[in-house]
Each structure stands twice: as structure tokens, then as C-alpha cells.
Amino acid sequence: MSTVWNDNTPIYRQLRDRVVAMILDGVLKQGDALPSVRQVAADFQINPITVSKAYQELVDENLVEKRRGLGMYVTEGARSALLKSEREHFLHEEWPPLAARLERMEIDLATLLKHAPKTTEGESR
Structure with a gap:
């Protein structure tokens, strides 16, 4: 994780979003331990309370669980739940204005796909 913070969003929220x-992205998998609050605070030179607040949001969203004396762990099904919520958010919040902009610029699906990023195998993602 990089240590560049956006001044427009609280650091705890940015940290939550990074986790x-x-x-x-599969960097943290089901059952994986999150770095300790103290370790993250030291690595990013931020207040441990900020890290705790970010982690608590993840607990509240059932994405991580506290294990007494052991730390925080990614819960079973966290990635699936995130994919579902991220898709819903994209389709209902981000896609409509993007689709409207594409229509205003008269960009059709074929043109859009032609310019889509390629995977390492040369296929459109």
C-alpha cells in the first residue's frame, strides 16, 4: 500500500478502501490476517485510532472478524459480498452518468470495446 493520502477523504476511509x-484483488484472501493496528499505524505514520476506526468499519460490514488475542481476519465470503456490492454500486451509481456521457459523445459499443484495455494474452478484459 502506498502512503499517499487524499485530502478530500478521511484517512480511515481511505485505509478501509485500500483493504x-x-x-x-485477491491480495488478502478468506482467513488471511490483516496487519496489526500498531503495525499499520507505524508503517503509515498515522494514529492507531485511525487504523482502529478503519478496521471497525470492516468488522461492521462483516468483511473482517476480530479474534480475541489473535487479531483481525478476512471473513468467509468477504470477496463475494464485496464483488456483489461493488457491482451494484457501479451499475446504479457510476454507470448511468458514464453511459450518458458516452451517448453524448456518440461512442458506440464497438468503438468502446476496440479501445478497451487488453489482458496479457491480448484479449479484451
């Missing part, structure tokens, strides 16, 4: 991205 979510790590779960979605």
Missing part, C-alpha cells in the same frame, strides 16, 4: 481493494 477492500486488497480483498477484491
